Amino acid sequence: MKLRDLGEFGLIDRISRIVLSTDPDILVSIGDDTACVKVGDRNWLLTVDTQVENVHFIKSKINPVDLGWKLSTSNVSDVVSCGGKPRFALVSVSLPKNLEVEFVEGVYRGIKEAQEYYGFKTIGGNITSSNQIMVDMTLIGESQTFIPRSSAKEGQYVYLTGFTGLSRVGLEMILSGKGVSEEEVYFIKRHYRPLARLDKLNTILRFAKSSIDISDGLVSDLYHISEQSGVKIVLEKDRVPVDDKLRLYCLKNRTDPYDYILYGGEDYQIVFTSDELIEEEDIYLIGYVERGEGVYIKEEGRVSGLSKRGFNHLV
Amino acid sequence: MKLRDLGEFGLIDRISRIVLSTDPDILVSIGDDTACVKVGDRNWLLTVDTQVENVHFIKSKINPVDLGWKLSTSNVSDVVSCGGKPRFALVSVSLPKNLEVEFVEGVYRGIKEAQEYYGFKTIGGNITSSNQIMVDMTLIGESQTFIPRSSAKEGQYVYLTGFTGLSRVGLEMILSGKGVSEEEVYFIKRHYRPLARLDKLNTILRFAKSSIDISDGLVSDLYHISEQSGVKIVLEKDRVPVDDKLRLYCLKNRTDPYDYILYGGEDYQIVFTSDELIEEEDIYLIGYVERGEGVYIKEEGRVSGLSKRGFNHLV
Numbered sequence: 001m002k003l004r005d006l007g008e009f010g011l012i013d014r015i016s017r018i019v020l021s022t023d024p025d026i027l028v029s030i031g032d033d034t035a036c037v038k039v040g041d042r043n044w045l046l047t048v049d050t051q052v053e054n055v056h057f058i059k060s061k062i063n064p065v066d067l068g069w070k071l072s073t074s075n076v077s078d079v080v081s082c083g084g085k086p087r088f089a090l091v092s093v094s095l096p097k098n099l100e101v102e103f104v105e106g107v108y109r110g111i112k113e114a115q116e117y118y119g120f121k122t123i124g125g126n127i128t129s130s131n132q133i134m135v136d137m138t139l140i141g142e143s144q145t146f147i148p149r150s151s152a153k154e155g156q157y158v159y160l161t162g163f164t165g166l167s168r169v170g171l172e173m174i175l176s177g178k179g180v181s182e183e184e185v186y187f188i189k190r191h192y193r194p195l196a197r198l199d200k201l202n203t204i205l206r207f208a209k210s211s212i213d214i215s216d217g218l219v220s221d222l223y224h225i226s227e228q229s230g231v232k233i234v235l236e237k238d239r240v241p242v243d244d245k246l247r248l249y250c251l252k253n254r255t256d257p258y259d260y261i262l263y264g265g266e267d268y269q270i271v272f273t274s275d276e277l278i279e280e281e282d283i284y285l286i287g288y289v290e291r292g293e294g295v296y297i298k299e300e301g302r303v304s305g306l307s308k309r310g311f312n313h314l315v
Numbered sequence: 316m317k318l319r320d321l322g323e324f325g326l327i328d329r330i331s332r333i334v335l336s337t338d339p340d341i342l343v344s345i346g347d348d349t350a351c352v353k354v355g356d357r358n359w360l361l362t363v364d365t366q367v368e369n370v371h372f373i374k375s376k377i378n379p380v381d382l383g384w385k386l387s388t389s390n391v392s393d394v395v396s397c398g399g400k401p402r403f404a405l406v407s408v409s410l411p412k413n414l415e416v417e418f419v420e421g422v423y424r425g426i427k428e429a430q431e432y433y434g435f436k437t438i439g440g441n442i443t444s445s446n447q448i449m450v451d452m453t454l455i456g457e458s459q460t461f462i463p464r465s466s467a468k469e470g471q472y473v474y475l476t477g478f479t480g481l482s483r484v485g486l487e488m489i490l491s492g493k494g495v496s497e498e499e500v501y502f503i504k505r506h507y508r509p510l511a512r513l514d515k516l517n518t519i520l521r522f523a524k525s526s527i528d529i530s531d532g533l534v535s536d537l538y539h540i541s542e543q544s545g546v547k548i549v550l551e552k553d554r555v556p557v558d559d560k561l562r563l564y565c566l567k568n569r570t571d572p573y574d575y576i577l578y579g580g581e582d583y584q585i586v587f588t589s590d591e592l593i594e595e596e597d598i599y600l601i602g603y604v605e606r607g608e609g610v611y612i613k614e615e616g617r618v619s620g621l622s623k624r625g626f627n628h629l630v
């Protein structure tokens with residue numbers, strides 16, 4: 001069988017069965033945004049993410065500084081969604097020998113900007129040659145409490161930290177060669193310069209019972225919570241925030257903004273469930289948790305199922 | 316400028332200047348076999364290493380189980396050389412979509428064999444698609460004491476934990492399509508199934524003042540100690556251990572065994588310096604540290620300089 005027939009999640013399942021093992025110091029292993037281990041008196045969160053040329057970015061279309069930034073943000077976002085503060089990074093790069101030194105320096109300048117913004121430090125890494133550019137970051141975070149995907153419960157509210165779908169519009173503009181108008185720059189910046197919601201860490205730590213960051217897409221990531229918690233999640237369509245510029249863009253192009261909002265990935269907002277009613281800027285109540293399974297949307301009193309489609313790295 | 320003109324070590328230098336930063340909890344950063352950070356009451360060692368298709372291995376010539384083993388061993392070896400015990404691993408893979416699932420499962424079975432042998436646990440990772448197979452492991456080790464490359468001092472002895480050069484002979488045999496005779500299997504096993512010297516960790520912790528694992532080659536890695544410690548290292552040629560089968564192989568092929576012993580990489584022995592005279596199995600006294608710089612060899616009373624050639628990943 002080929003990987004494309006098995007898919008990313010099927011492969012994760014097979015791999016887990018091979019290498020997974022228990023240890024009193026391992027609190028959370030494969031299957032969440034980060035792993036969590038107990039070291040002495042602390043909990044450490046560990047995550048790794050990779051950006052591959054022609055899979056995650058096209059060299060001629062990206063500023064290497066943005067590549068370093070985006071890689072860092074996707075890792076920081078995983079740590080934040082589990083309730084952690086980013087601390088230390090290792091950066092492993094595989095690079096073609098005929099690549100310009102300036103490109104690589106740009107990537108590291110983007111990482112430096114991110115480490116200053118998010119407050120982590122790069123402490124090591126590896127360099128090797130390859131045909132494709134590949135930049136891999138392992139990030140270690142620190143936390144008192146681990147917030148998993150698997151603790152959503154019937155009766156909880158579902159919250160989202162901000163607009164989704166913008167990064168996906170930006171990606172489409174990049175791929176079609178746009179990037180000149182003010183509107184285009186707005187969306188493209190959301191794709192190349194996303195912000196991990198470290199500014200909401202205290203809120204997450206105070207209120208969240210289960211949590212995930214939106215890298216694959218809102219619905220797709222809610223399915224992870226739904227499946228790992230064994231619950232049904234219902235989104236209330238008119239509560240899901242819609243960015244004004246996205247609404248306008250979709251009106252102009254006669255497309256449905258909810259295609260972007262529900263299924264666009266890489267916005268790095270956090271979606272979490274909580275027992276409490278939260279009133280806070282940038283914390284949107286978008287739905288609730290019920291007994292059952294699956295992810296649904298409620299519109300004008302009617303509840304319908306949402307399909308799972310989202311990004312799968314091997315299909 | 317292209318990467319091939321700058322080289323691996325030139326690039327590390329430039330990158331370090333961009334991202335390096337200090338923190339009271341960072342004890343050792345970029346430039347050693349592992350980084351070392353203080354977490355609560357413990358020291359954690361962190362390292363990352365990558366195996367890239369057609370750079371580190373050829374798919375048609377390697378058993379994927381060996382690939383997983385070798386990747387694990389190279390990481391464990393870095394942790395051991397710094398005085399640590401391996402604890403937790405993250406495995407990040409980039410894979411072509413048309414790769415056979417069996418190959419990937421084989422890699423993870425090799426990692427599982429290694430984690431059982433060396434006693435670490437795999438707790439997470441990442442999967443993405445790519446054109447080339449790439450397997451990247453981040454390993455976290457634990458230690459009370461960090462043994463750096465930079466603490467060799469005049470008057471110390473230089474020790475080696477075993478034979479070198481065997482992996483290189485094995486690699487040449489693999490590349491020339493050999494692998495049938497008992498002799499060939501012997502060397503090829505040294506290349507595909509190297510052993511990290513975790514069994515010598517207590518000796519290293521008790522005696523070593525500076526230490527490095529031999530991944531690039533004995534001389535090349537001694538240059539790292541020499542440069543980072545600011546000392547001269549003299550090897551005594553007749554003390555450097557020579558494997559019997561290697562001697563025989565070189566006699567047959569009219570080649571110089573010291574080309575392999577001094578410059579062959581990936582044997583994952585440990586070379587370290589110590590103030591003490593050690594008498595122990597598999598701990599070979601091979602030279603001494605003097606004031607000065609560079610790496611030299613002493614033969615029949617004559618001391619001559621050794622060139623630095625060794626493996627450079629970008630040239």
